[in-house]
Amino acid sequence: MNSSKAQNTLALTKLNLRHDWLKIVLWILGLAGLMAVAAAKFGGIYGTQKAMNTIAETLRTPAMVSLLGPFTATKPYTTAMIYGSEMMVFMGLFAAMMNLYFAVHATRAQEDTGTSELLLAHAVGRQSPLLAAIAELAIINVAAGVIEALGLQAANMPGADAAGNWLFGLGLAAFGFMFGTFALLFSQVVSNARSATILSYSWLGILFVARMGADIQDPDLTWWTIFGWIEKMELYTNNVWTPLALMLGMSVIVLAVTIALAASRDIGAGLITPRAGRARASRFLQGPLSLLARLERTSTWIWLIGMFLLGVSYGSIFGTVGDLAKANPTLSKLLGGAGTDAANKAIILAMANKLAIIFVVVATIPALLTILRLNNDEKKGYLELQHAAPISRLRLFASFAGHGLVVGSLSFLLALVGMVVAGASSATVTISAARYLRGFVGFWPALLVVCGIGALLVGLLPRLQSLVWILPIYGVISLYLGPLLDFPTWATRLTPYGWVNEVPVKAIQWAPVGWMTALACVLFVLGYLAYRRRDLTMN
Amino acid sequence: MMADVLTIDHLQKKFGKFEALKNISFSIHQGEVFGFIGPNGAGKSTTIRTLLGILKPTAGTATIFGEDAWAEAVGIHKRIAYVPGDVYLWPNLTGGEVIDFLLRLNGEAHSEKTDALIKKFDLDPTKKARTYSKGNRQKVALIAAFSSDAELYIFDEPTSGLDPLMEEVFQEEVLALKAAGKSVLLSSHILSEVERMCDRIAIIRQGEIIEIGSLQAMQQLSRSTVHVATTQDLSAIKQLPAVHQFTAKSATQATFSVDADQLGAVMTALTPLGITQLQSTPPTLEDLFLRYYNQEGDGHEQQ
Ligand SMILES: Nc1ncnc2c1ncn2[C@@H]1O[C@H](COP(=O)(O)OP(=O)(O)OP(=O)(O)O)[C@@H](O)[C@H]1O
Ligand SMILES: [Mg+2]
Numbered sequence: 001m002n003s004s005k006a007q008n009t010l011a012l013t014k015l016n017l018r019h020d021w022l023k024i025v026l027w028i029l030g031l032a033g034l035m036a037v038a039a040a041k042f043g044g045i046y047g048t049q050k051a052m053n054t055i056a057e058t059l060r061t062p063a064m065v066s067l068l069g070p071f072t073a074t075k076p077y078t079t080a081m082i083y084g085s086e087m088m089v090f091m092g093l094f095a096a097m098m099n100l101y102f103a104v105h106a107t108r109a110q111e112d113t114g115t116s117e118l119l120l121a122h123a124v125g126r127q128s129p130l131l132a133a134i135a136e137l138a139i140i141n142v143a144a145g146v147i148e149a150l151g152l153q154a155a156n157m158p159g160a161d162a163a164g165n166w167l168f169g170l171g172l173a174a175f176g177f178m179f180g181t182f183a184l185l186f187s188q189v190v191s192n193a194r195s196a197t198i199l200s201y202s203w204l205g206i207l208f209v210a211r212m213g214a215d216i217q218d219p220d221l222t223w224w225t226i227f228g229w230i231e232k233m234e235l236y237t238n239n240v241w242t243p244l245a246l247m248l249g250m251s252v253i254v255l256a257v258t259i260a261l262a263a264s265r266d267i268g269a270g271l272i273t274p275r276a277g278r279a280r281a282s283r284f285l286q287g288p289l290s291l292l293a294r295l296e297r298t299s300t301w302i303w304l305i306g307m308f309l310l311g312v313s314y315g316s317i318f319g320t321v322g323d324l325a326k327a328n329p330t331l332s333k334l335l336g337g338a339g340t341d342a343a344n345k346a347i348i349l350a351m352a353n354k355l356a357i358i359f360v361v362v363a364t365i366p367a368l369l370t371i372l373r374l375n376n377d378e379k380k381g382y383l384e385l386q387h388a389a390p391i392s393r394l395r396l397f398a399s400f401a402g403h404g405l406v407v408g409s410l411s412f413l414l415a416l417v418g419m420v421v422a423g424a425s426s427a428t429v430t431i432s433a434a435r436y437l438r439g440f441v442g443f444w445p446a447l448l449v450v451c452g453i454g455a456l457l458v459g460l461l462p463r464l465q466s467l468v469w470i471l472p473i474y475g476v477i478s479l480y481l482g483p484l485l486d487f488p489t490w491a492t493r494l495t496p497y498g499w500v501n502e503v504p505v506k507a508i509q510w511a512p513v514g515w516m517t518a519l520a521c522v523l524f525v526l527g528y529l530a531y532r533r534r535d536l537t538m539n
Numbered sequence: 540m541m542a543d544v545l546t547i548d549h550l551q552k553k554f555g556k557f558e559a560l561k562n563i564s565f566s567i568h569q570g571e572v573f574g575f576i577g578p579n580g581a582g583k584s585t586t587i588r589t590l591l592g593i594l595k596p597t598a599g600t601a602t603i604f605g606e607d608a609w610a611e612a613v614g615i616h617k618r619i620a621y622v623p624g625d626v627y628l629w630p631n632l633t634g635g636e637v638i639d640f641l642l643r644l645n646g647e648a649h650s651e652k653t654d655a656l657i658k659k660f661d662l663d664p665t666k667k668a669r670t671y672s673k674g675n676r677q678k679v680a681l682i683a684a685f686s687s688d689a690e691l692y693i694f695d696e697p698t699s700g701l702d703p704l705m706e707e708v709f710q711e712e713v714l715a716l717k718a719a720g721k722s723v724l725l726s727s728h729i730l731s732e733v734e735r736m737c738d739r740i741a742i743i744r745q746g747e748i749i750e751i752g753s754l755q756a757m758q759q760l761s762r763s764t765v766h767v768a769t770t771q772d773l774s775a776i777k778q779l780p781a782v783h784q785f786t787a788k789s790a791t792q793a794t795f796s797v798d799a800d801q802l803g804a805v806m807t808a809l810t811p812l813g814i815t816q817l818q819s820t821p822p823t824l825e826d827l828f829l830r831y832y833n834q835e836g837d838g839h840e841q842q
Binding site for chain 1: 588591592593594595612613614616617619620621623625626627628629630631632633635636637638639640641643644645646649664665666667669680683693
């Protein structure tokens with residue numbers, strides 16, 4: 001490559017790192033800390049061979065395989081083997097998310113705000129912002145990988161060896177980097193940060209679900225799902241390094257394509273050139289709510305359809321999950337026909353509970369994105385013209401809050417409906433839709449409360465509103481991994497998701513449903529009152 | 540006074556400890572084009588945002604149509620139109636969609652006038668806002684404002700991105716509003732525009748109004764520049780108290796400035812010296828502006 005195109009890449013990289021250092025440190029410490037703490041706790045929880053045999057049985061069930069990836073270790077088990085198979089997929093998901101964020105942030109987001117244009121006017125090469133983004137991602141991932149490996153070394157789990165620890169850390173780094181390069185590629189294709197993020201997450205979601213299906217059907221197929229490479233490292237058993245090479249190879253290919261694409265497009269534009277639109281507004285576009293619906297149209301459809309398909313893909317494995325006769329023929333024979341049915345039903349319902357948690361947390365994302373958008377659009381200046389129109393602050397606030405809540409709630413409901421529909425056709429036992437939908441009634445108020453907290457921050461502390469993301473992130477960690485990590489009860493109750501009982505296994509507890517809904521209403525009202533009293537522009 | 544469409548009374552606005560507006564008072568009469576000028580960061584946009592109820596006053600009041608700008612924002616907004624200095628539009632909407640949307644928010648509809656304005660401002664309404672230049676984004680807001688039937692129009696540096704041709708169109712439209720008896724608040728850095736269109740002007744500096752009135756009144760309060768040539772030595776003129784900045788080209792040729800109200804007295808002193816050439820120019824708005832703007836540095840001795 002011509003050196004003038006890459007001029008000042010190094011300076012730019014430093015600038016990015018200096019600008020993002022706090023976010024980088026928080027992400028890395030979060031990931032490495034989670035791994036190290038979990039590793040330190042595993043020795044206590046899964047210290048005995050008996051405990052390990054029990055958890056290994058659980059991890060081999062299709063339900064757990066679908067959530068966490070396959071368990072391939074053979075007896076005698078070590079704590080590290082259990083750890084490796086429980087944590088790999090989960091950590092991979094987080095590493096990928098971190099990289100998607102930084103990749104879009106360092107490229108498209110900068111172009112959107114005009115920062116790139118400012119930089120390119122100086123002695124900065126045309127390709128430098130992209131190269132600097134690549135360098136930033138590489139540095140972040142290497143740092144994260146090394147720190148994670150050192151954390152594992154320090155935790156010193158029984159059965160862990162240096163090779164496994166380093167493979168885990170560096171494997172995550174390569175995995176994360178690979179998803180970072182995907183996001184860089186998507187950032188070239190579309191013309192703004194929002195679309196790049198949507199595209200990247202859709203891709204991650206598709207690969208994740210494909211991996212899940214492959215793991216259940218035929219683990220050999222998992223090789224084709226890209227996401228599944230992370231499982232093929234067989235941590236602490238065979239410590240296979242091939243997947244890591246594959247990830248790096250894939251990254252190089254994707255980067256080559258990305259750089260070629262970047263060379264052939266203009267700053268601020270995407271490869272897909274925007275078409276001319278309509279000269280007049282449709283009759284539908286009447287006020288802030290219909291405007292928001294119009295602006296969010298594409299992403300709303302993606303969320304609703306994506307969540308439904310996520311539900312379908314999980315529901316469709318209920319047949320495999322709840323098939324005790326196949327998974328454990330001896331036990332099944334022992335229980336008899338009715339007993340086996342009851343056991344199958346219990347397994348499926350327990351899985352439906354876990355899924356409800358995942359669905360509600362994921363459905364919180366579109367809801368919060370829209371609620372926080374009120375201030376984000378303000379910052380970008382989009383709302384100034386609207387403020388001079390006869391639109392009350394209540395109407396504006398309610399439009400964003402209402403749209404977010406409706407899309408979040410529908411996403412959640414559709415995921416469960418998808419699960420019910422696919423579950424009904426795949427499962428061998430019949431469970432009524434009403435039973436499954438206890439999950440909706442039970443967890444929906446938690447969604448409301450989290451959104452209410454978001455709305456309160458929007459009104460009261462606009463600069464700190466992003467803090468609300470801690471709730472879904474910690475929620476999924478505490479409830480997904482909490483039971484495996486033996487979290488104390490209070491630690492699982494730190495987020496509203498933890499205030500819900502085990503629906504649909506158990507009956508709905510109406511009291512928490514009632515007071516959580518009431519609490520959510522109060523939070524929204526307080527958020528509005530704060531919003532009404534303050535300056536709108538807070539730059 | 541009931542004839543005032545807008546009254547600002549001892550308005551103050553603090554951002555944390557920073558006092559963006561220290562003490563702002565002025566009013567705009569019915570049917571008047573009111574100019575609002577001042578250096579960058581003086582507080583023009585802050586004043587306007589307070590008028591629109593976007594910012595909450597720290598102290599003092601702003602009333603429009605006799606109603607409080609903060610408390611009655613929604614009611615007031617039905618009767619005003621606004622164009623900000625930096626127009627940011629939702630990137631996915633076309634200019635045409637934004638225009639229609641803004642009109643509808645005000646309970647109005649796309650009219651023949653809208654089409655005429657789109658043509659006049661030479662805007663392609665089918666393009667996505669993402670692809671518009673700064674000037675084109677401004678045109679979108681201007682077209683929506685001019686085609687709506689408001690009583691008070693507020694413009695905050697509306698022409699900062701327009702080319703001279705479009706600037707001309709803008710001025711025509713404002714003059715048409717004036718002819719129709721509408722009131723206009725125009726904040727601008729383009730002083731010729733203000734000079735040409737505004738009935739009265741307020742100059743703001745560091746959050747305070749330092750001068751207010753018609754251009755003539757301001758010129759009256761200020762100094763005219765005089766170029767003069769005489770047959771006899773005129774160096775004695777320098778000693779007159781009303782004469783400032785006296786520079787002599789030769790013994791019989793000089794340039795100096797005179798307090799506007801003392802021009803007559805200075806003429807009387809010059810006449811006996813045999814005037815051969817005389818040129819007196821009132822200060823332009825730019826002179827006034829620069830003078831006020833520089834006040835902090837050397838203003839006091841000049842005063
Ligand atoms: N939200 C805010 N928070 C803190 N300070 C602000 C805020 N908005 C404006 N300011 C400050 O208040 C002062 C006045 O700003 P304002 O935008 O009103 O100036 P202006 O007269 O419109 O200038 P210009 O001619 O550059 O548009 C500036 O110093 C600005 O930095
Ligand atoms: Mg301004």
